[in-house]
Amino acid sequence: MQAQERLVFDRPKVLADIPTHYCPGCQHGVAHRLAAELIDEMKLAEKTICVTSIGCSVFLYNYLLVDSVEAPHGRAPATATGVKRSRPDKFVLTYQGDGDLASIGMAEIIHCANRGERVSVIFVNNTVYGMTGGQMAPTTLIGQKTTTCPAGRSREHEGMPIRMAELIAQLGGTAYSARAALNTVKNIRSAKKAMKKAFEVQTKGLGFGFVELLATCPTNWRLDPVKANERVAGEMIPYFPLGVFRDQTAPAKGPAEVEK
Secondary structure, X not given: OOOOOOOOOOOOOOEOOXXXXXXXXXXXXXXXXXXXXXXXXXXXXXXXXXXXXOOHHHHHHHHEOOEEEEOOOOOHHHHHHHHHHHOOOOEEEEEEEHHHHHHHOHHHHHHHHHHOOOOEEEEEEOOOXXXXXXXXXXXXXXXXXXXXXXXXXXXXXXXXXXXXXXHHHOOOOEEEEEEEEOOOHHHHHHHHHHHHHHHHHHHOOOOEEEEEEEOOOHHHHOOOHHHHHHHHHHHHHHHOOOEEEEEOOOOOOOHHHHHO
Protein backbone atom coordinates (compact mmCIF):
# COMPACT_ATOMS: atom_id res chain seq x y z
CA MET A 1 0.00 0.00 0.00
CA GLN A 2 1.41 3.34 -1.04
CA ALA A 3 1.80 5.82 1.83
CA GLN A 4 -0.16 9.04 1.48
CA GLU A 5 1.88 12.17 0.93
CA ARG A 6 1.57 15.01 3.43
CA LEU A 7 2.36 18.56 2.32
CA VAL A 8 4.82 20.11 4.77
CA PHE A 9 6.26 22.95 2.67
CA ASP A 10 4.53 25.23 0.20
CA ARG A 11 4.87 28.62 -1.45
CA PRO A 12 3.24 31.50 0.47
CA LYS A 13 0.21 32.91 -1.34
CA VAL A 14 1.67 36.42 -1.53
CA LEU A 15 4.97 35.20 -3.01
CA ALA A 16 4.78 35.50 -6.80
CA ASP A 17 5.29 32.21 -8.66
CA ILE A 18 7.90 33.55 -11.09
CA PRO A 19 11.62 32.89 -11.71
CA THR A 20 13.98 35.05 -9.68
CA HIS A 21 16.29 37.47 -11.45
CA TYR A 22 18.76 37.71 -8.56
CA CYS A 23 22.35 36.48 -8.92
CA PRO A 24 23.15 32.88 -7.89
CA GLY A 25 23.68 32.77 -4.13
CA CYS A 26 22.02 36.13 -3.45
CA GLN A 27 19.91 35.95 -0.28
CA HIS A 28 17.35 38.61 -1.13
CA GLY A 29 15.11 35.73 -2.18
CA VAL A 30 15.40 34.17 1.27
CA ALA A 31 14.38 37.47 2.87
CA HIS A 32 11.45 37.75 0.45
CA ARG A 33 10.31 34.26 1.37
CA LEU A 34 10.36 35.03 5.10
CA ALA A 35 8.43 38.26 4.63
CA ALA A 36 5.85 36.47 2.49
CA GLU A 37 5.42 33.68 5.04
CA LEU A 38 4.82 36.19 7.84
CA ILE A 39 2.40 38.29 5.81
CA ASP A 40 0.39 35.13 5.12
CA GLU A 41 0.58 33.76 8.66
CA MET A 42 -0.32 37.09 10.26
CA LYS A 43 -3.12 37.67 7.71
CA LEU A 44 -1.68 41.01 6.64
CA ALA A 45 -1.86 40.66 2.85
CA GLU A 46 -4.96 42.80 2.32
CA LYS A 47 -3.62 45.66 4.42
CA THR A 48 0.11 45.62 3.57
CA ILE A 49 1.84 48.47 1.74
CA CYS A 50 5.54 47.89 0.99
CA VAL A 51 7.90 50.80 0.41
CA THR A 52 11.21 50.26 -1.38
CA SER A 53 13.76 52.65 -2.82
CA ILE A 54 16.80 52.18 -5.06
CA GLY A 55 19.08 49.14 -5.11
CA CYS A 56 18.52 45.41 -5.45
CA SER A 57 15.90 45.73 -2.71
CA VAL A 58 13.62 47.69 -5.03
CA PHE A 59 12.61 44.53 -6.86
CA LEU A 60 10.57 43.37 -3.88
CA TYR A 61 7.46 44.63 -5.66
CA ASN A 62 8.03 41.99 -8.37
CA TYR A 63 7.87 39.17 -5.86
CA LEU A 64 5.34 40.12 -3.16
CA LEU A 65 1.73 40.31 -4.32
CA VAL A 66 0.81 43.29 -2.15
CA ASP A 67 0.44 47.03 -2.73
CA SER A 68 3.76 48.85 -2.97
CA VAL A 69 5.29 52.30 -3.38
CA GLU A 70 8.70 53.09 -4.85
CA ALA A 71 10.55 55.88 -3.04
CA PRO A 72 13.57 57.94 -4.13
CA HIS A 73 16.96 56.58 -3.09
CA GLY A 74 17.15 56.34 0.71
CA ARG A 75 13.76 57.93 1.29
CA ALA A 76 11.71 54.80 2.03
CA PRO A 77 11.34 55.66 5.77
CA ALA A 78 10.10 59.18 4.91
CA THR A 79 7.67 57.79 2.34
CA ALA A 80 6.54 55.08 4.77
CA THR A 81 5.90 57.77 7.38
CA GLY A 82 3.57 59.58 5.00
CA VAL A 83 1.80 56.36 4.03
CA LYS A 84 1.29 55.25 7.64
CA ARG A 85 0.12 58.66 8.87
CA SER A 86 -2.37 58.97 6.03
CA ARG A 87 -3.52 55.35 6.33
CA PRO A 88 -2.94 54.24 9.95
CA ASP A 89 -5.11 51.17 9.30
CA LYS A 90 -2.46 49.76 6.93
CA PHE A 91 0.58 47.59 7.70
CA VAL A 92 3.56 49.51 6.28
CA LEU A 93 6.83 47.74 5.55
CA THR A 94 10.09 49.12 4.15
CA TYR A 95 12.69 46.85 2.60
CA GLN A 96 16.15 48.38 2.08
CA GLY A 97 19.81 47.64 1.49
CA ASP A 98 22.84 49.03 3.30
CA GLY A 99 23.88 51.65 0.73
CA ASP A 100 20.29 52.83 0.55
CA LEU A 101 19.42 52.86 4.25
CA ALA A 102 22.74 53.49 6.02
CA SER A 103 24.27 56.00 3.60
CA ILE A 104 21.91 57.94 1.35
CA GLY A 105 18.97 57.43 3.71
CA MET A 106 20.73 57.66 7.08
CA ALA A 107 18.88 60.82 8.14
CA GLU A 108 15.52 59.35 7.12
CA ILE A 109 15.94 56.09 9.04
CA ILE A 110 17.29 57.80 12.17
CA HIS A 111 14.47 60.31 12.42
CA CYS A 112 11.80 57.74 11.50
CA ALA A 113 12.99 55.50 14.34
CA ASN A 114 13.43 58.37 16.79
CA ARG A 115 9.86 59.55 16.18
CA GLY A 116 8.61 56.03 16.80
CA GLU A 117 6.76 55.80 13.51
CA ARG A 118 4.52 52.72 13.43
CA VAL A 119 6.33 51.06 10.54
CA SER A 120 8.48 47.94 10.18
CA VAL A 121 11.87 47.94 8.47
CA ILE A 122 13.77 45.02 6.95
CA PHE A 123 17.38 46.04 6.39
CA VAL A 124 19.48 43.73 4.20
CA ASN A 125 23.18 44.22 4.98
CA ASN A 126 25.60 42.67 2.48
CA THR A 127 28.37 45.24 3.14
CA VAL A 128 28.39 46.64 -0.41
CA TYR A 129 26.35 48.61 -2.93
CA GLY A 130 24.90 45.75 -4.97
CA MET A 131 23.02 47.17 -7.93
CA THR A 132 24.99 50.30 -8.69
CA GLY A 133 28.50 48.94 -9.17
CA GLY A 134 29.90 47.38 -6.00
CA GLN A 135 30.97 50.58 -4.25
CA MET A 136 31.93 50.83 -0.58
CA ALA A 137 28.96 51.08 1.76
CA PRO A 138 28.81 52.36 5.36
CA THR A 139 28.83 48.69 6.44
CA THR A 140 31.82 47.60 4.30
CA LEU A 141 34.27 45.79 6.57
CA ILE A 142 37.85 46.90 7.23
CA GLY A 143 40.08 45.45 4.51
CA GLN A 144 37.17 44.63 2.20
CA LYS A 145 37.89 45.62 -1.40
CA THR A 146 35.24 47.43 -3.44
CA THR A 147 35.22 49.45 -6.63
CA THR A 148 35.67 52.69 -4.64
CA CYS A 149 38.27 51.30 -2.19
CA PRO A 150 40.20 48.83 -4.37
CA ALA A 151 42.96 48.53 -1.77
CA GLY A 152 40.43 47.73 0.96
CA ARG A 153 38.56 49.88 3.43
CA SER A 154 40.82 51.46 6.02
CA ARG A 155 39.90 52.75 9.46
CA GLU A 156 42.09 55.83 8.99
CA HIS A 157 40.52 57.00 5.72
CA GLU A 158 36.92 55.72 5.78
CA GLY A 159 36.25 55.05 9.46
CA MET A 160 34.71 51.97 11.01
CA PRO A 161 31.72 50.10 9.56
CA ILE A 162 28.44 51.27 11.10
CA ARG A 163 26.46 48.84 13.26
CA MET A 164 22.94 49.89 12.41
CA ALA A 165 20.93 47.59 14.70
CA GLU A 166 22.77 48.89 17.77
CA LEU A 167 22.44 52.49 16.60
CA ILE A 168 18.70 52.19 15.99
CA ALA A 169 18.23 50.50 19.37
CA GLN A 170 19.39 53.64 21.17
CA LEU A 171 16.67 55.87 19.72
CA GLY A 172 13.67 56.75 21.85
CA GLY A 173 10.95 55.65 19.45
CA THR A 174 12.38 52.21 18.72
CA ALA A 175 10.27 49.37 20.08
CA TYR A 176 12.32 46.53 18.59
CA SER A 177 15.76 46.26 17.01
CA ALA A 178 17.57 43.03 16.19
CA ARG A 179 20.15 41.50 13.87
CA ALA A 180 19.91 38.07 12.25
CA ALA A 181 21.65 36.28 9.38
CA LEU A 182 20.55 34.25 6.37
CA ASN A 183 23.55 31.94 5.98
CA THR A 184 22.28 28.79 7.74
CA VAL A 185 18.94 27.10 8.36
CA LYS A 186 19.22 27.83 12.08
CA ASN A 187 19.92 31.51 11.48
CA ILE A 188 17.11 31.77 8.92
CA ARG A 189 14.66 30.44 11.53
CA SER A 190 15.92 33.02 14.01
CA ALA A 191 15.59 35.71 11.34
CA LYS A 192 11.94 34.85 10.86
CA LYS A 193 11.29 35.15 14.60
CA ALA A 194 12.99 38.56 14.67
CA MET A 195 11.00 39.75 11.66
CA LYS A 196 7.79 38.60 13.30
CA LYS A 197 8.60 40.69 16.39
CA ALA A 198 9.29 43.72 14.19
CA PHE A 199 5.93 43.21 12.50
CA GLU A 200 4.12 42.73 15.82
CA VAL A 201 5.33 45.98 17.37
CA GLN A 202 3.58 47.74 14.50
CA THR A 203 0.37 45.72 14.63
CA LYS A 204 0.22 46.30 18.41
CA GLY A 205 0.91 50.03 18.05
CA LEU A 206 4.08 49.89 20.15
CA GLY A 207 6.40 51.86 17.88
CA PHE A 208 9.16 51.37 15.35
CA GLY A 209 10.39 47.86 14.43
CA PHE A 210 13.78 47.15 12.80
CA VAL A 211 15.51 43.95 11.71
CA GLU A 212 18.96 43.84 10.13
CA LEU A 213 19.64 40.74 8.02
CA LEU A 214 23.24 39.79 7.21
CA ALA A 215 23.23 38.50 3.65
CA THR A 216 25.56 37.53 0.82
CA CYS A 217 26.45 39.33 -2.41
CA PRO A 218 28.57 36.75 -4.27
CA THR A 219 28.81 38.85 -7.45
CA ASN A 220 30.29 41.98 -5.86
CA TRP A 221 32.29 39.99 -3.31
CA ARG A 222 33.73 37.96 -6.22
CA LEU A 223 33.06 34.71 -4.38
CA ASP A 224 31.04 31.63 -5.21
CA PRO A 225 27.86 31.10 -3.13
CA VAL A 226 29.50 28.60 -0.77
CA LYS A 227 32.46 30.87 -0.03
CA ALA A 228 30.07 33.82 0.35
CA ASN A 229 28.13 31.97 3.06
CA GLU A 230 31.41 31.18 4.79
CA ARG A 231 32.26 34.88 4.74
CA VAL A 232 29.03 35.73 6.56
CA ALA A 233 30.00 33.33 9.36
CA GLY A 234 33.71 34.06 9.45
CA GLU A 235 33.87 37.82 8.87
CA MET A 236 30.46 39.49 9.15
CA ILE A 237 28.98 37.90 12.27
CA PRO A 238 32.11 38.51 14.40
CA TYR A 239 31.82 42.25 13.65
CA PHE A 240 28.03 42.42 13.41
CA PRO A 241 26.93 40.18 16.31
CA LEU A 242 23.53 38.53 16.07
CA GLY A 243 20.92 39.25 18.70
CA VAL A 244 18.19 41.52 20.01
CA PHE A 245 19.33 45.00 21.01
CA ARG A 246 15.98 46.42 22.09
CA ASP A 247 12.66 44.73 22.74
CA GLN A 248 9.87 46.64 24.42
CA THR A 249 7.61 43.60 24.11
CA ALA A 250 9.76 41.60 26.52
CA PRO A 251 8.73 41.40 30.21
CA ALA A 252 10.49 43.97 32.38
CA LYS A 253 13.37 42.55 34.43
CA GLY A 254 13.40 42.80 38.22
CA PRO A 255 16.39 44.27 40.13
CA ALA A 256 17.90 40.83 40.77
CA GLU A 257 17.70 39.88 37.08
CA VAL A 258 19.26 43.18 36.01
CA GLU A 259 22.20 42.64 38.38
CA LYS A 260 22.81 39.19 36.93
